[in-house]
Amino acid sequence: MGYRDDQNFDVQNLLKIMKESKDSPKTASPSPYSFIEAYKGEESIFVVTLTSKLSSTYNNALLAKDIFLEEIEDKFIHVFDSCSASIGEALVSLKITELVEQRLSKLQIIDKVNKYIKEMKTFFLLESLDNLIKSDRMNKVKGKLASLLSIKPILGEEDGEISLFDKARGSKLAFKKLIDIIREYDKNLEEKVLAPNTAEEFKVEILKRYNFKDIIIVETGGLSSVYANEGGIIISF
Numbered sequence: 174m175g176y177r178d179d180q181n182f183d184v185q186n187l188l189k190i191m192k193e194s195k196d197s198p199k200t201a202s203p204s205p206y207s208f209i210e211a212y213k214g215e216e217s218i219f220v221v222t223l224t225s226k227l228s229s230t231y232n233n234a235l236l237a238k239d240i241f242l243e244e245i246e247d248k249f250i251h252v253f254d255s256c257s258a259s260i261g262e263a264l265v266s267l268k269i270t271e272l273v274e275q276r277l278s279k280l281q282i283i284d285k286v287n288k289y290i291k292e293m294k295t296f297f298l299l300e301s302l303d304n305l306i307k308s309d310r311m312n313k314v315k316g317k318l319a320s321l322l323s324i325k326p327i328l329g330e331e332d333g334e335i336s337l338f339d340k341a342r343g344s345k346l347a348f349k350k351l352i353d354i355i356r357e358y359d360k361n362l363e364e365k366v367l368a369p370n371t372a373e374e375f376k377v378e379i380l381k382r383y384n385f386k387d388i389i390i391v392e393t394g395g396l397s398s399v400y401a402n403e404g405g406i407i408i409s410f
Contacts, residue, residue, distance in 0.1 A: 178395035187395055188403045198399045202230040208237030209245070217249035217279065219286075221265045223396070225254045226333035251283055253290065256333040259397035260368040261295040261409040267366070293409055294358050295330040298351045300344065300404030327351055351406065352378055358410070362386075367410045375406060385410065 176182060191198050202223075212218060220238075225231035234252045241250065253269075255262045268289050272282045325347035327339040338354065341347035352375075355362075367385040369375050376388050397407065 176395060182395045184392065184395055184398050187398060191399070192403070200396055200399055202228050202233055205233045205237040205240065208234050209241050212237065212241045212248075212250060213245075215248075218251070219269050219282070220250070220252040221255050221262050221269070222252065223258050223262065224256050224330070224333040226256075227258070227335070249279060251279070253286060254333070256290055257293060257295045257330050257409060259295075259393055259407045259409075260391060261293060261330070261407075263391060264293065264366060264368050264409050265290060295407065295409040296338065296351060296354060297328040297335070298347055298406040299326060299328070327354065329354075348375070348378075348406075351375075351408070352382065355379070355383060355408075355410070362410070365410045367408065369406055369408045372406055375408075 176187065208220070220234050222228070222231040222234050231252065231254045238250045238252060242248070253265060255265050257265070265286060268286055269282060272285055277285070323343050325341050325344055326337055327341070327347060327350055328335050329338040330336075339350050341350050363384050364386055367379060367383075367388045369379075369388070369390055373390065376390060379385070379388060393405070393407065398405075
């Protein structure tokens with residue numbers, strides 16, 4: 174059964190189906206044709222994609238841009254590789270909006286956003302490893318052993334790829350360690366926006382310890398929910 178991850182997608186129903194299924198969940202990138210359709214219109218376009226290290230989305234967006242500019246219409250299109258996922262992509266999009274509202278030139282926006290992407294950090298705390306195991310993104314034996322021992326991995330983006338940064342025994346300790354990790358990257362936090370994808374409790378604890386410019390909370394979409402699963406936390410700043 175296939176689903177399209179758009180603004181009408183029912184993430185809660187997806188989580189229910191995955192929990193009940195023994196099959197491995199699979200995801201696919203948008204096709205170049207999907208991007209070509211989105212490129213139509215008079216407005217200039219900035220595109221923000223999932224990290225190119227984990228998905229062909231970035232390359233498909235570039236291919237669609239080349240086809241569109243050569244065969245359909247001459248217009249401004251720029252594709253950003255977020256080097257991140259989920260809320261990290263949202264932060265990049267918010268940064269673009271902020272710079273557009275400041276009436277910066279397109280080249281200035283590209284330069285500033287590329288710098289922003291380079292400095293951005295993204296971390297993941299997963300409550301369940303089931304979907305990573307089912308989809309072969311994690312070794313089955315190690316994944317099942319970690320689940321049995323209640324070991325929670327803290328994952329993070331490193332050069333556009335997902336790496337293991339830390340691990341903890343139990344959700345409470347892992348939650349605390351995730352908050353502690355921010356201290357290692359606390360340069361100019363008052364100028365940054367923190368974006369966890371869920372958890373008011375997480376926001377409360379962060380406010381006790383760090384001085385972010387703002388904290389916004391959003392829910393994960395379909396793609397991220399396939400791997401973060403129910404209860405997963407993704408933060409970017």
